[in-house]
Amino acid sequence: MNVVELIQRKRDGGRLTADEIRGLIQAYADDHVPRYQMAAMAMAIFFTGLSADELGVWTDAMMRSGEVLDLSDHPLPRADKHSTGGVGDKISIPLAPMVAACGVAIPMMSGRGLGHTGGTLDKLETIPGFTTTLDPPDFVRILGETNLVLAGQSETLVPADRRLYALRDVTATVESVPLISSSIMSKKLAEDLDALVLDVKFGTGAFMQEFEDAQLLARTMLGIGDAHGTKVSAFLTDMSQPLGREVGNANEIRESLEVLAGGGPTDVVDLTYALGTEMLLLAGAARDEEEARDRLATAVANGAAMDVFRRVVAAQGGDTKVLDDPSLLPVAANSHTVTAASDGVVVEANARRIGVAGMRLGAGRATIEDVIDPGVGITLHAKRGDRVRQGDAVAEVAWSDPARLEDCLALLESAWVIGPEATPPPLIRERLRNDHASRQ
C-alpha cells in the first residue's frame, strides 16, 4: 500500500477501493502509518469528501479496528440513541430506562461534556458511587440483568477512532461531515445494534448551527447505517435554546428523575417520547406509534421505567437513595438570580451562551483535562415565548466559586433577548429514516 498515492488520489477527487481503505485504517490503528500522513489524508477528505461507498467501508474499517460487541445472545432486540450534543440535553437518561422497560435492550455508550455541551457520563456520575467505567464482560452482564447499561466507551472498542479523533482535534479536520459521521457511527455500530435513533441538533447550541448542515450530517449517517445493514432514524431537532429547565450535571439528573416520575418540562417529555417511540418501532417492540407511545406512558405510570433505572444504578455501584430523594444529589452552596432587563416576551434564550456560561461556572470543560463541579448549574425560569416583567427571575444560578460565577454571568446575562412577541419554532423539524428503517 502506497499511502502517498492514496492521499494524492483522494486529494485529486478520486476514489479509494475497499481494500485500500481497510488497509489504511488498520495500518493507522497499528501505528504503521504516521500521523502526518493521516493528517494530510484527513485534510484532503475535508476538501473532497468520501462517497457513500467509501464512507460505508471507512466506518466499517474503523469499527473493526478493535473489539466489536457480540450481543446476539441477548433475547431482546437492541437499540440505542445518539445525540450530536446540546445544552440541557439529558434525554438519554429518562429515555433509556423507559425504552428498556418496554422490552428493548439498550447497550448505551456515552461521552463526556466538552465546550458548551454536556455529557451523559458526567451527569450520571453525580449519583454517588455510580461508575461508567465497565469492562466488556461487566457491560454485557449488566445488560443481560437489566436490559440497560450506561457506560463510557470501552478502550478496546474502535481504537482507530480514538487515534483519529485526537489527530483531527489538533489538525483542524474535525469539521468534516464524512469524518464526523464515521466517528459517530463506528462507535454506535460496534454496539451490535438492531436499530439506532439519532438526535441531530441544529441552532446556536448545536455543533451544526445551520439546519441544512445538520440535515446533511443526518443523511450521511443514515447512509452509513444502510451500508452496514442497520435500521437508522434521525430526528432533526432545534437546539437554539436549552432543552428543559435545567443545565448542569446534578441539575439534569434531577430533571430526568422528574420525567421518569411522570413530570418534567414539556420539551424534554415530548422529545423523549418521540425518540422512544421510534426506538420501539425500529426495534419491532411496537406495531405502531400509538402502541409505542402507550407502552412508554405505561412504563412511566406504573414505575417500570424508574425500576429499570434503579436496577441499573445499583448494578453500576450507584446509591439508589437519590432516586427517592433527589436532594441527596450534589448542589452548590450559593444561589444567584438573573433577572429580566425589560417587560416583554422571551424571543431568545441563547443555547450557546447559556451552555458556555454553564461551562465557565464549572458544569462543563473548556479542555478535556478540566474537572467538572457536579453541583453547579443554571435553572431556567423563562424560555422562548414566556412573558416576563422587568426584574422577574429568568434564571437561578447555583454556584460555588465567585470568580467562576462572575465569568458565567458576563455571558449569561446577555443570553436572554426580550421583545414584543415570539413564535417559537417546532422542537422536532424533521424525521428521516434510512432505507433499512423504511422497509420494515
Next chain:
Amino acid sequence: MNVVELIQRKRDGGRLTADEIRGLIQAYADDHVPRYQMAAMAMAIFFTGLSADELGVWTDAMMRSGEVLDLSDHPLPRADKHSTGGVGDKISIPLAPMVAACGVAIPMMSGRGLGHTGGTLDKLETIPGFTTTLDPPDFVRILGETNLVLAGQSETLVPADRRLYALRDVTATVESVPLISSSIMSKKLAEDLDALVLDVKFGTGAFMQEFEDAQLLARTMLGIGDAHGTKVSAFLTDMSQPLGREVGNANEIRESLEVLAGGGPTDVVDLTYALGTEMLLLAGAARDEEEARDRLATAVANGAAMDVFRRVVAAQGGDTKVLDDPSLLPVAANSHTVTAASDGVVVEANARRIGVAGMRLGAGRATIEDVIDPGVGITLHAKRGDRVRQGDAVAEVAWSDPARLEDCLALLESAWVIGPEATPPPLIRERLRNDHASRQ
C-alpha cells in the same frame, strides 16, 4: 500561537498575518510544531493557496530559518539561474562560466537528479575529483577567486525547506504552486543575489506539463522576487523533447564543453545565450541585448569562459585535464543503437520517456538513495523535425548493465513518433520580468 487556529483559518480560505507565518515556520524549523500539523497546513494550502503577501513572508521566513549568505563584500553584481528541471538540461554548466567571464558573480547552488530529470551536481561530479560539498567559507572564497562556484545546497541554508520538502514528499503536497515557488525561491534568495533568471519548463519532460501551469508557477515566483526586492525574470521553455543531443551525466558534461568551446547543438546554444543575456542585463553588466550577446560570444571565442570553468574545476578539486580531453570522462563500455521504425519526419522525441529510460539505464535515480552510473547515457541522433529512413539510428545508448539496458529500451524504443511532417514549436515561448526587473 495556536497552530490549530492557523490551520483552520487557512483551510477556510482566510489569511495568515506576517507574524503568524514567521512564528509557524520558525517553530516548525525548531521542531516545536509537529509534522502532522504542518502536513495539515500544507494540504490546506494545496487547496486554498497563499496570497502574494502571505507568500512573500512565507518565503522570507523559510529563507531566514537558517544561515543566509552575505556576499555584499564581493565587488561584482551577483546573479544566478534556476531551472525547474528537464531532460538533457545541462544549460547551467556552460552558462555559468560564460556569464561569470562577463563580470557577474555566480554563487550557484544546484540539486541532484530525481525521477526522469537530471541534476547539475551529478553531472559535475563525473569530472574526476570534483566536489560539490563546500563549507560556506570555502563557497565564499572560491566565488571570490573565480567569480563562480558550483556547489550543492549547504546544510545550514534554509533548513525549514529541507524539513518541509521531505514532509511534502510523503504527504502528497508537492504539487502546490505556492509551496513549490517558496521552496525554490527561499533557496535562491538565500544566495544573496541581485538578479535571478528562471527557466520554467513545460511539456512532457517538465514537472508542469501544461504551459498555463508553468506560467502560473513563473508568475508566482516573480511575485516572490518583488516581495523580496530582487530582480527576477522567467523564461517559459519547451521541454517536450530533451535539450541538446546528450542525456546522461558524463554525456552532458561533454556537450557542455562543446558549447564552451564554441560548438554544441543549436537549442542548447540558443537557450544558453538567451538566459545569459538576461542575466547580464538584470545584473547591469550590459546595456542592451546586443551588447550582452556580443560579450557572451566573445567570452566563448577568446576562451575566457572556458578559463573560468577551468579555474572553478581546479578550485573544487576536479581534474582539469578532462576539459582538454573529454574522453577522460567516464563512459560505459557497451553501445546499443535504437533505429527508426519507418520512413518520415520525427514528430516527437518524448522527453519524459527518454528521461525515464535514462533513469532506468542508471543515469538517474528512482529514489533518493539510488546510485548514479556516471558513464551511461543516451545520445540522440534524431529530434523533432528531423527526416529519417527506416533503420536509421535515432539514438545510441551507452550501457553497462544488460538488465538495465533492457528496462531502458522497453521505454526508449517507443519515445520516437515518426509521421509525414512536423512543425517544431519555439524553444522559448515567453519571457516574463517582475516589477523590479522591468523598472531598470
